[in-house]
Amino acid sequence: MSDELVFANESESSGSGELRGTSGDWKVLIVDDQSDVHKVTRLVLDDFAFEGRKVTCMSAYSGEEAKKIMQEHPDVAVMLLDVVMETNRAGLEVARYVRAVAKNQFVRIILRTGEPGEAPEREVVTGLDINDYRQKTELTSDRLVTAVTTAIRSYRDLKMINDARRGLHLLAMSVAHQIRNRTIAIAGFANIIKRKGGNSPETSDYLGTILEESSRLEHMVNDVTKYASISLGEMQPSDIRELIETATNAIDTKQADLGGVVWEVLCPNQMVMVDPELFIKAFEAILQNSVDFSEGVPQIKIRVAPSRMICAIEVQDSGTGINEDDMPHIYDPFFSLKPKGSGMGLCIVRKVAMEHQWDVHIDSTPGEGTLVEIIIPRRDLTGMGS
Structure with a gap:
């Protein structure tokens, strides 16, 4: 057999392919509306094994069929996903469904497209949680095996x-x-x-x-x-201003008998895709730290700077700050500079950030205050698929 994979242009549909192998096999879901793509892919992966386990190939010929299979088989390790099927962006809708609705963060998604203009690589990779992007014309049998091997290894590690x-x-x-x-x-x-x-x-x-x-x-x-x-719940489009107001109101309630807090909030009404409960929990921990390390009436600035691809949130206080020697330990469990602190506040912040795939940066100057910056990717609100 030639090393080059040849994908036909006709779009025959013949229903889901039968499974082969045992329940211990790696499951690979082929999502494409061209039957020849399924045949050639199965032929390449027929004798493929990784760590002593063979591959079970499954077939979906439309985006809706792929969603149904993912519901029934959440243990799919790799999805080989076409973009253009029943609609020009059906594949992108499948990827969005898998991550945001089915909440499956484990399956590795390899996008295969014969029409890259319908899904530009940079837009897709940054806008959706896609693990690899390949044009069908570049996928030889060796490259397909390499891509699947890398994807299965990543799935196994996760x-x-x-x-x-x-x-x-x-x-x-x-x-x-x-x-x-x-x-x-x-x-x-x-x-x-x-x-x-x-x-x-x-x-x-x-x-x-x-x-x-x-x-x-x-x-x-x-x-x-x-x-x-802490476990990521339902991701919902949420107004970031409302979430921050809820967090600040909780701190105000705790500080009511201690003089309150002076807030300076610069936050437009912007939507982010988050678990609202975890968002509030993380920001309450950040704000409580700012209050606890402030002298007198705490003065805290919150600034939200949204862009198309990210939403950056800054929390700045004018408190005592963190010494350079203590900075490496701020996320350590039970490490606390508070007389009665448990040392779990920033641990909670970091875990919430990891669940959401946020970035957290903390800069502090002793005697001047601390700046906490949260970077939230806006993958599901970028207008893709609209």
């Missing part, structure tokens, strides 16, 4: 990381539960002793310390539980 994270989540929840039970018992017995005769000044001091430390430990356990429970 699944391994996810499994490890799930294991750590279960461990964290279990440990938190056990510590909470012991903390309740310690505090309970301390209160009993205090009521039954711990009236001397020295004993009262000791019992007070036990109760205070038990309360602090309980607070830390709650923060760890919140951290372990």
Whole structure:
């Protein structure tokens, strides 16, 4: 067989191809409206194996058929996706559906197009979560095998990381539960002793310390539980101004008896695709840090600078700042410069950012304040497919 793949122009449709192989095979979904593309791809991958597991080829001849298969088989490792099928951008709609609606971040999507003008490479790769972009004319059999191998390896690594994270989540929840039970018992017995005769000044001091430390430990356990429970929920088009207002109102409520907060908010009404609950949780943590490290009445500036491809959010305070020696540790669990802090605030911010694929940058000057910058990609609001 020649190394060059030849894709025919006719667009015959004959329904989904039958599966072959076992449940332990790597699943590769071919999405194209040309039957010859399916035949040639299957021929190339027929004897292909990676780490001792063969490939199971699945076929979809339209974007809608591909969406249905992805619902039924969320464990597809690689999708070889055509752009132009029942519509000029059907493939792009499939990619958007997989990431935003089905919330499948694991399948590796390789876009194959015979008409690059319908989906310019830069626009597609930056605007959608596409893992590879190939023109059909450049895909020889060797290059196809290389692309699929790279994609499967990436899928395997993502699944391994996810499994490890799930294991750590279960461990964290279990440990938190056990510590909470012991903390309740310690505090309970301390209160009993205090009521039954711990009236001397020295004993009262000791019992007070036990109760205070038990309360602090309980607070830390709650923060760890919140951290372990962070998981990306439904991504929704959300007005960023409303989200920031919700976060600032929560801080205002906490600061009501302490003089409040002076806000300077420069934020146009702009839509971003986020999990609103996680967004608010992350920004409450950022804003609470700004408040806690401010002297007197906190003064905090929030500036939102949207563009077509990203939305940048800056939070600037005029607080005590962070020393250079402490900067490398600001994301470490339980590292805190607050007397009663748990050290989980920026850990939560970083995890929310990782779930959303945001970038976080923190610059700080001791004695002058701290600037936190969040960069939110606007992949699903770029006008693609409209």
